[in-house]
Amino acid sequence: MDASPTALRDRPPRGASPRWLPRSFYARAALILIVPVVTIQLAVAVMFLQRHYEDVTVQMTSNMAREIALAREHPDLADALDIDLGAPPAASRIRFWDLSARAMREQLREDFPDLVAVDTVSVRKRVALGFEDGTGMRFDRHNVSAANPHQLLVLMVATAILMTAVSFLFMRGQIRPIRRLARAAEAFGRGQHADYRPTGATEVRAAGTAFLDMRARIERHIEQRTLLLSGVSHDLRTPLTRMKLELSMMDVPQSAELAGDVEAMERIIDTFLEFARESATDERARVALKPLLRDAAEMAMPNRPVELTGPELDADIYPEGMRRAVANLVKNAGRYGDRVRVSLQSGAGAIVVAVEDDGPGIPENAYEAAMRPFSRLDDARSNTAGNVGLGLSIVRDVARAHGGALRLGRSDLGGLKAEIVVPR
Incomplete structure (x- = not known):
């Protein structure tokens, strides 16, 4: 029993792709393009951020630790070192996404075991430290961590978006001939003759040329079948008409049965013509x-x-x-x-x-x-x-x-x- 086109279209073929994959070729090609680009961008960003926030911050914090130690031994040198002495912060405060502050705190704790508080939130772009002896000091954040790489990250994201947009436009141009071929094949399946010319990549042009050859062969076959059935049926009408005329003039018992056979043959011929004519x-x-x-x-x-x-x-x-x-x-x-x-x-x-x-x-x-x-x-x-x-x-x-x-x-x-x- 024939299935409807909707059922055939919705029926999953054997070896079908997982349901989470996109179904269109355009979406799958975009996925194939985007996933590697995003993966590479993430890998580069993670490696860069790790190098930037951890290694560079640790090195700068180690240098700053020597100045902090000097300011603790000689408070009169604090102003020269751009360090403000004062009350210690009430508690440690570091935002959870501030990776450089975390690396700085670990390095300072390693250099100063008596460090009890590190505050990078209370005053913007300032670091406040508190020690067990009750002393505290503040200094600029840029002394212990490199500037945030916002410009590089923005440049990476902007470049990725631009290249992805260019790739999408290119893919759209490559997929357009495939869609034209699909529309031409669908129209031919419905008995319509859509204007189609093979374009696109070599493989797509080869498929389009094969489709045109197939369409031409099918049309020739239909035309030959129509001519054959029409010709045979037309040629049989003349002797059948002559037989009907002769039977009408016969006055024998068998003439009625013969006339019925001739009418059956006429119905068969009409059926042949109807089958050959289709919807031409x-x-x-x-x-x-x-x-x-x-x-x-x-x-x-x-x-x-x-x-x-x-x-x-x-x-x-x-x-x-x-x-x-x-x-x-x-x-x-x-x-x-x-x-x-x-x-x-x-x-x-x-x-x-x-x-x-x-x-x-x-x-x-x-x-x-x-x-x-x-x-x-x-x-x-x-x-x-x-x-x-x-x-x-x-x-x-x-x-x-x-x-x-x-x-x-x-x-x-x-x-x-x-x-x-x-x-x-």
Whole structure:
């Protein structure tokens, strides 16, 4: 049983990537680019900050420790050393993100075991020390730690942002041809001929050229099939017309049976022409679906009632193709069942036209075979009715021309349920 395009798109393939990874190629390429850049930036920043805040601060603090020791031994030299003597701080105060202050405190404690308090918060850009003997002193912060590397960090971040933006623009230009190829392939799958010219990198151009070759081969195949079926069917009409004329002038008991066989052959030819014609002359238009379904049901079974349910909807479709597809389904349902129901449903991303009957239905394992061209499930049945097994195949081709699918299932009426699913 065919799945709808939405189900096929949402179904995770084997070996799919983890759910936390982005799904688009553009996002994945950006992730591949950004992660190494950010990692390198962080590694450089950590190494630089460790060197700057720890090694340089420890060296400068060691130099300052000698001046502090000199000022403690000779207080009269404190002014010359730019050290202010006074009351000690009440307690140690260091901000938790101040790495250089932490390194400075550890080095000062190593040099002065009697150090009891280090305060870098009370007075901005000043360090206050307190010792066990009750003395205290203050000096400029820049004497024990290098200037904060804000300029270098800002430069690193600004450079990273600039290069990432340039890379994004470059990637966007590289991904644009892939998106154009995807749109052209999607349009061709819906029966439309989108203008496409291969561009981009060598690999993308190769894929685009292969797509154009494939599209040309498929179009030639469809054209040849159409010409073949149309030609054969047209050539058979002349002898059939002559046979009908001769049978009408015959007055023998067998003439009625022969006339029935000729009519069956005409129906087979009409079916061939319908299959060959598909939607070649049909153009998309926005139409009201419910009146179209009613016309299709009346065309297929003019003398029998058909239930029609569903809301009033407008859709952008191939009107003649949809009318022919629904008529085929209604005709099949009326052939094998007494009750026929046509329903219209609308979802978030698709429109579903369902035709159901109360007949014997089709075994589930024969759904795919029933939709193949020239496939008849009852091989022993004679073909006097003109059945060549093209009805469901025509319906599936019409559904695919809309970018949708034909689904078969079991109806609650007891027979077959055929659904034409087309995207909105």
